[in-house]
Amino acid sequence: MKKPLPLILCLLILAVSTLLIALSGKLRTLFPSQETVLSHELQWGPLFKENLLVQEFTTTQKYLNRIDICFAKMPSASVNNNVFCLLDQQHRILYVKQFSSDEIDGAVYLSFPMKKSLAVGKNKKLLACISSVDGSQGNFSVYSRSKASRQGRFYVTRLQQNDVVYSIENQVDTKEIEGRLGIRVFESANRFFTPAQLLFYLLALAFSLAVLFYKKVRDFIIRIPLRPEKIFLPVSLAAGLLFAWITPPFQVPDEPSHFYRSYQVAEFNLFKYHDSIPASLVEVASVSDRMKFNVAEKTSRQEIKKLGQIPLKPNVLTHTDCPNYIIPYIPQALGIVIGRIMDWTPLHFFYLARIFNLLASVLLLYWAIRITPVFKWVFFILSLLPMTLYQMASLSYDASTICYTFLFVALVLKLAFGEGEQATRKEILWLFLLALLLGSSKPPYFIAVFSFLIIPVAKFVNWKKFALVFAGLVITAVVISQLWVPSRKFFESLTFIPVASGVSQASLFPGAFFSEDQTPPPNDTSTAKKQEAKTQVQAPSPASPFDAAAQKKFILENPFRYVEILIETIKNFTGLYVIAFVGLFGWVDTPLPTVLVYTVMLLLILTALSDAVPGIRVPFWKKCYLFFLFLMGFLLVETAMYLYCNPVGFKQIQAVQGRYFIALSPFLFLLLYNQRIRKSLIRVFQPATEKLVKAKGKGGKKAPDPIPESKAFYPKMLAWIAILVIIYALGYSLYTILYRFYSIVV
Secondary structure (H helix, E strand, O other), X not given: OXXXXXXXXXXXXXXXXXXXHHHOXXXXXXXXXXXXXXXXXXXXXXXXXXXXXXXXXXXXXXXEEEEEEEEEEOOOOXXXXXXXXXXXXXXXXXXXXXXXXXXOOOOEEEEEEEEEEEEOOXXXXXXXXXXXXXXXXXXXXXXXXXXXXXXXXEEEEEOOOOOHHHHHHOOOOOEEOOOEEOEEEXXXXXXXXXXXXXXXXXXXXXXXHHHHOHHHHHHXXXXXXXXXXXXXXXXXXXXXXXXXXXXXXXOOOOHHHHXXXXXXXXXXXXXXXXXXXXXHHHHHHHHHOOOOOOOOOOEOHHHHHHHOOOOOOOOXXXXXXXXXXXXXXXXXXXXXXXXXXXXXXXXXXXXXXXXXXXXXXXXXXXXXXXXXXXXXXXXXXXXXXXXXXXXXOOOOOHHHHHHHHXXXXXXXXXXXXXXXXOOOHHHHXXXXXXXXXXXXXXXXXXXHHHHHHHOOHHHHOOHHHHHHHHHHHHHHHHHHHOOHHHHHHHHHHHOOOOOXXXXXXXXXXXXXXXXXXXXXXXXXXXXXXXXXXXXXXXXXXXOOOOOHHHHHHHHHHOHHHHHHXXXXXXXXXXXXXXXXXXXXXXXOOEXXXXXXHHHHHHHHHHHHHHOOOOOOOOOHHHHHHHHHHHHHHHHXXXXXXXXXXXXXXXXXXXXXXXXXXXXOHHHHHHHHXXXXXXXXXXXXXXXXXXXXXXXXXXXXXXXXXXXXXXXXXXXXHHHHHHHHHHHHHHHHHHHHHHHXXXXXXX
């Protein structure tokens, strides 16, 4: 009876999987077969009561699976209801659905999925009809249209007797509308065999066979060694390069300002001797303006290629605001330097900067995973989160912040729990270097330096040396983080020092390091200002609505009120933090599906609970202390954003993103480090024939013998699951970015 059980289970899994895949609507709608490109020519119109909008379109495939229509909601306290109806060319109703303005949040595509594929036939005319039940001038949703696109008639007619069919067949007050409704249509040539469905059929077959040949698969899993750092390297490079190439320019939050600052660092304008950059950089970055926070706007490879034709023109300058950091922009600046040497265009600088930021991040995270004695798989997952890789493959300094913090924590864990009786001079030097790098990054993350206190004093011989090293690390991080203002004042003072021996001021402060014109600037400041005015394009910067000093005063005077604001923020935004921690792309407008996000989070928690290393125990007080550091870092991030990005006394803290907590997350997950849970899971998943039994002990009881690590099935199984889930999440993230930013029809 036992022999046919695997076969029965295999067939059952295959049958259920096949049925679910065949009935899955999402797998029939991977990419649209028709789409109205709304970019550049996007316009909006109202949905009024008693008006019927009609868009005619012709099918390209036999089966219709879903229709999406782009809507937006005008500011209003009221709610209005609308109806979507789909008719065939004989005016028979194929589909009808009522939708509310509550379902519209900004400019979004509303989906109207068919319960099952509709066999409408190829090259058939269909009518997409929209009417409003109670839309008025003061309360309405709006539809989108593109004047540049045309397929079939797009018109508005009067809705008579609340009957769509009658209104179309007996049209009154009909008016043609220029362009086409913002619509995308999902069709397929077969009902159950789209390319995505075929792929999942193959995956279901592979999983069923794995169940059938369970013993051989298990032996293979146990036998194959897995080193997370070796797997991280190819996966991160392959996926990261795809992220860098597929994500359109400047579609990572604040990427334009990161680009400007990277260029300044590449020009050795480290302390902002001047705040100007070539105007061509701003011209290239302007492509992001229309797509920010607007999912209806898309781009194309042709548009991006045109940006590559914009020349640098280094002598035509403009003023701009950008961050003050230096070290986090060195990899990006190196890419730009190479682009300048090759005499390429600003767009090429941009992509080179992305690639160099990615390469530097991959190397640092590879090193962190390699040296940490514990939580290698947790570091692996955190380093390959879609959000982490999205930042690494951009110009953002968040990549550097994550890498420096992970590497510092990994080195601390090595000193605290790794082999070796004493810390070497080399390891102490690396601690100071990383403390310097942390101090040069975003201020809240210097809190990671305090994790040094979990290292045993014995690693530094005595308390005196231990205290000296700790004090030196803290002072290094704090001093470096506070050096910006005095350093800039010092270098600004040098600009008024006459330069001898014919060496020009520009050679000391090469803001135009690669410029053809290396003429020394005139000594007369008024003449210099006139000359600068001729070559610069002034870009006015709007006044900031935020007041950090007043906000700080509010917090100090109302500490209990601020605690209430923190609690309210956590209560309202925890879900968003989790989504943005795993994957929230574009200008925080394109999230991964919630199911995938929480699957990755569940994997992280499960890995943290069972990724303990035999023989290494983390005391409870150290776990609590690291968790305290996470809470302090969380508080610093929230407070920093409240000071600089929120109106004074605002009721909750806005603009905080979940990606800000990736760097601090090892402190949170170390709280879950547990040897007992790991041992229990190993015993549960180990085959009964391999559960060795000890000889009878006291009381005549039998106890299971510890299973050798080389024969433990569960850790290897979890590692393979982690690899597959992460690869799937990265693949789905690339699909999400393609779907968001490009019009791709099949």
